Amino acid sequence: MNEEISQEFKEQIVYRLDESLRMITISFDQLSEDDIWKRFNQSSNSVGNLMLHLCGNVTQYAIASLGGLDDKRDRDAEFEAKEGVSKAELLLKLNSTIEEAKKTLLNCAISELMRKREVQGFTFSGIGIAIHVTEHLSYHTGQIAFWTKQLKNKDLGFYDGMDLNIKNKEN
Numbered sequence: 001m002n003e004e005i006s007q008e009f010k011e012q013i014v015y016r017l018d019e020s021l022r023m024i025t026i027s028f029d030q031l032s033e034d035d036i037w038k039r040f041n042q043s044s045n046s047v048g049n050l051m052l053h054l055c056g057n058v059t060q061y062a063i064a065s066l067g068g069l070d071d072k073r074d075r076d077a078e079f080e081a082k083e084g085v086s087k088a089e090l091l092l093k094l095n096s097t098i099e100e101a102k103k104t105l106l107n108c109a110i111s112e113l114m115r116k117r118e119v120q121g122f123t124f125s126g127i128g129i130a131i132h133v134t135e136h137l138s139y140h141t142g143q144i145a146f147w148t149k150q151l152k153n154k155d156l157g158f159y160d161g162m163d164l165n166i167k168n169k170e171n
Contacts, residue, residue, distance in 0.1 A: 002110075003110065006110050006113060009113075009127070009130070010105055010106055010108070010130075013105060013130045013131075013133075013134050014102050014105065014106065016134045016137075016138065017098055017101065017102060017133070017134060017137060018098075018102075020134075020137045020138050020141040021094065021095065021098050021137075022158075023141050023144075023145060023156070023158050024051075024091075024094065024141055024144055024145075025091065026156050026157070026158060027047075027144050027145050027147075027148040027156060028047075028087060028090075028091050028144075028148075030148050030151075030152050030154070030156065031047065031087065031148060031151065031152075032087075033086060033087050035047065035148075035151050036048045036051075036086075036087050036090065037082060037083050038151070040150075045079060046082075047144050047147050047148075048081060048083075048085060048090060049078060049079050049081060050140050050143060050144055051085075051090040051091075051093070051094055051144075052077075052078040052079075052081055052085070052090070052093075053075075053078040053079065053140065054094060054097070054136075054137060054140055055078075055093050055094055055097045056073045056074070056075055056078045057073075057133070057136055057137075058097050058098065058101050058133055058136075058137065059073060059097055059100075059101075060073040060119065060120060061119055061120075061129050061132055061133050061136075062100075062101035062104055062105060062129060062130070062133045063097070063100050063101055063104050065117060065119045065129055066104050066105060066108050066112060066126055066129055066130075067104040071119075098137075101133065105130055108126055112126045113125065113126035113127050113130070114126065114127070117129075145158075
């Protein structure tokens with residue numbers, strides 16, 4: 001992998017992380033403090049649980065693994081929480097976690113992107129870790145948006161003001 005490809009890959013990952021964070025923030029703006037910890041049933045997770053889970057996952061994969069730090073994640077605690085963290089604290093925690101993950105990724109050498117390591121019982125290269133973090137964040141972003149739409153019965157306007165019917169063009 002050459003430097004140009006590495007840089008483009010990193011920039012695309014960062015763009016997707018920012019997009020998910022933007023959508024989560026829009027969703028969060030619609031929710032009350034009480035909404036954050038609601039569960040539709042015992043088999044579901046609250047938005048608060050999803051936020052804690054995202055922070056844990058991004059920290060374990062992107063920050064600890066790519067950054068060469070100790071893995072101190074307590075995954076079970078992410079799902080056991082029923083309250084205790086405010087809406088503002090959750091959003092701040094996710095923002096700071098994503099920012100740290102982006103810094104770690106952007107500073108990652110090509111050799112680290114190619115090196116395989118074990119994370120959470122799976123073997124991934126640094127590229128695989130970056131893809132996992134991106135798709136995992138995106139997956140739960142969709143869940144948070146879905147919960148918000150269910151609770152508030154409104155369109156979240158993620159792409160307001162944009163014409164999404166524009167046809168593809170070569171650049």
